[in-house]
Amino acid sequence: MKLFQRLGLHTLFFNTKDKRLATSIKMITGRKPLNLSLYRLALTPAGLGEETHKGFRISNERLEFLGDAVLGTVIAEYLFKKFPYRDEGFLTETRSKLVNRETLNEVGIKIGLKKTLEQVIDSRQFIGNKSLYGDILEAFLGAVYLDRGYHFTKKLISQRILIHMDLEEMISTVSNYKSKIIEWSQKESKQIEYKVLQINGNQRYKEFVVELTVNGDSVAQGKGPTKKKAEQEASKNACETLHITI
Template sequence: MTNPTYFSSFEQGYPYLCSKLGYTFKNPQLLRQALTHRSFDPKKSYERLEFLGDALLGMVIAEALFHHFPRHDEGKLTRMRATLVRQETLVQIAEKLELSNHLILGAGEKKGGGRHRASILADAVEAILASVYLDSGDMGLVKSMVQCWYEFLIREVGEEKVLKDAKSRLQEWLQGNKLPLPNYTLLDTIGNAPNQTFVVECVVAVTDCIPITETGESRRIAEQKCAERMINQLNKLEKPKSL
């Protein structure tokens, strides 16, 4: 199945998203609600599901860390959990699931760049988790889904690769290879405050490394997203040091 910029209706995108999730709903309206922002329908938005999903995610991640890192104390485990459930990490998962293609937004939120707004994407991930739990009644399924989403992230947090933010890790890599610091340029600001979308470009002085452009609801978020993608690109170039 092709991957369009976005689906024109929930029904059109439903089979594609189910295939990404690895789960088909008995009650598809639960998934629809998990994708619905309050700008489209405040009475049927994902907010209650997001509340439940946040609790489910925190519990599953805490249990996974407890078993994966038996020698870590409570303080270290708490910091690791906070890293794994923070907005930036949830956005990475949303991007893998291509959730921006499926969000149900009001006209104003669409125009204001809501399809790529980090807070909306992160909330939708948690809401989807709750919708799967309520539809299936199977906590084991929820755990398996989270473990699939977080397989590599849990390993990386154990190696302390994601305890630092992406901009810091990118800067350290470049300094370690005696290269200039990255250059972040604000290309555009779309919409009016407080519903603005910032377009940022990141450039590094590395041969064969192309500029990265990202959007975010703040300049900082857009820069972090650029840095994360730049890290991935640099790693694929097989440079002497890994980020």
């Protein structure tokens, strides 16, 4: 069966609609799909799929779960290698900004999922939710993963998805809480100070406890294995306490 598909013989049985869909998918991934039904499933938004006799509604949500994980891993590796000197907090935050619903939605439309979806369903009949194309993008990546494997999906994401994401802008908005606090204190003419309250642990393993005071009053504390991290955490907590928006 696998050989049959690899030779492209399964496309002989495609009807006109299938052929058009397969061509659309090739425009996005660069390769004709081996298992078209996976992609058709990815293009079935929740609430639009048919219900089976047991009340189980077939939709792309399960594929979305899978695609979300694959996308997360590829972006994790990308950021890991691109920023060798940034800590895991930065990596986590940058990734969550990259894969937020709004960005994914835009990327989904940009790579052509809207047009592909229109081939499968009559979109006038369908009131999609706001993150429709973001959801479909993730489900689509899940389908690509099952159809073509991890390596292929990783290449697809690196070459065709990441270029639509404005990494530089994302990073500039990744919150540096300490600088936010300093900025705020200058604007509000407040005196802030970071004090190391405690250093726990032994010679090798240390934990710093830092307190942040505003005009002498303690507003927040933070802990961490370095002074810098403890200060960052104290700043984050202070942003919450003082309702400073990032």
